Amino acid sequence: MNGPLPPTKLGFGILWPAFWTGLPFKLALAVLFLAFGIVHFENRIGLAFLMLLASPVTVLALPTITLGLDSHIGEGAGIWLLFVLAVPIDIWALRIVGRTFFLERLQREPPSWLGPTLWWKCALVGAMYVPILWMVQSAITETAISAANSIFETSLLKGMPVAERISIDLTIWVTIATATLLMLFIIGFSLVGRMIKGTVESAGHAPENYQGLITRWDLMRVPADQGLMLTALSGVAVVLSILFWFSLPVFTPHPHDCCKKPEVKAESPFKPLETVNKNEKMIAHLAAQVELLVEQRAKSELGKARRKGKGKAGTEAVDMREAVDTDSPAATNQ
């Protein structure tokens, strides 16, 4: 406990708890922005999330990865907003964690401005190292995948069943990729540890014994005004809940092609009195038409009878007139 910590342990000891301390706040913001619809992560959801949650070291590396390496993790103003909002959260988390770590693990007096100091050092290491990690990891993973695939192209293994082939292929390249990632992480933690070593060495030793240090460390975690802290946290929780429910879409924001409902026009409401009146008008109109037609027919039959009485002369002319009458619209309606 009293001896100097190796840089890897130092870096890990600060970054790991800082990651978890900031996580709930960043996660709450991420969900809220998702509900607002201003964040659209692409295929690399896991990576995007890790980048966000590990923002003390990724905040300055992201522009390089996005622009320089042409490997963007998503779209929407929310991503950039999240990273900007992550800065004060990270500074606060590093301050809390740093003070605890200095007292409890290093038994040293935490210096003032510990949060901002740790933040800029972590962000600087991240800005230089994370893009390198990204490139190396991508290159090694791609090489491992193609190497694993090429093994199965050999005549000896060509007839291997699909399930076995997938499992062996996956085991080979995942082992290589995981080992590489672990190694790169250890180097990264070591770099962060080396970067903050100066801050540790310049801090004076804490005068208390172990019990005294723990008591002080314990009291540091208790807010000065507990009532205010509780009220503030409850208030934030209530505001976040209200914002979440207001921004939550009432219906699914992702209707699937297979399940789209057919467009159905709503029928106008049935009004019995209006319908009866309308039908009565229609019946009266039709009855008048029928009456008119009956009258016309009677007239034409009367005309025929008169013409018959005059004799057979002019029969052809009458037939012609009848034909014209039959073609008329009134006749067609009969």
Place this chain on the structure above:
Amino acid sequence: MNDTPSAGAQSTVAEKVFTFVDERVGLKLLAAKMLNESVPGGSRWAYVFGSILLFIFSMQAVTGVLLMFYYVPTADHAYDSTQYILHNVDYGWFLLSYHFWGSSAMVLCVFAHMSQVFLWGAYKKPRELIWLVGLALFALVMAFGFTGYLLPWDQRAYWATTVGVEIVDKVPVLGDFMARFLKGGATPGQMTLSRFFVIHVMVLPASLIALAGLHLFLFRCAGPAGPFRGTPTELKAKTDYFFPRQIWKDVVGMAVVFACISAMAFWEPVVLLEEATPDPGDYHPEPEWYFLFMFQHLRLKMFSGEFGQFLASIALPGALGVVLILLPFFDRNPERNIFKRPVALIGWVMLTASILLFTVSAIINRSFLD
């Protein structure tokens, strides 16, 4: 008498109600017993999984009850009512998606909780009974997932259940009876849906509440195990009460889980396939994701044939279950530090890695089936 301050004259209505209840049931004593439990070595993030599981179960119960207001458990209406929940009920898509992803979160958290107990050596004497009840709770969580998966009555649900019941059928002696009991007929149909629904909404919740209560009771009897490292002086110096620090960590853990499940509901809301039919058509039957590693084993050539299938689907998982049950009884070494228990550490890493490997393999295998 006159010297004692009149507390009743100044107390508020809430205090009066509290005093009234306290006099009858001993609220203060109960609260003190619940909250003032000492946590050796202080509060830790590693201890949050038990509380998170209780939280997820409560949320599953709430969303499940809300879904039941609209769901119809009959073969001719289950699919339509689920589609109605997804497309017509206000916030129905979110409720169903939250319930769906909540079940996955529960499986993950059970695994995390069991891993923490195993790695911390917290199953050892005197906590054997807590471990055994925990295993039974794990089985119940898996049963929740299995029975709930059928309820939407789409092709995925139907065929996942068919595959699952076929695996149950392979269990010696009881398998045939259990498979017939679950199906209620030659093929999954109305009887299957009714039985799965009743088991999902009545039998399993009641069993889980009873066993979770027993689990907590046994935990309070034995007390927390504490960290596996640290000198007695360090542990004593850091020892803390359950309230407020561990409770604060638990609350933060619950908020994180709520946010994660909500985020998953946004990214991947539930989308149903075609309505269930006894003809799989183009659909390749497979169980839900947490049984995929077992399903992928069945595709390996070494597990082909009647005996091979029995070995992969029943014998090996069964043997693992027996090992887990007997673990506290044959591992009598009081050493709890995982870094001084290499067999346990390597065993856990191998098991976790193989579950991950075969689950991903099963997902990749899908593209070779089309």
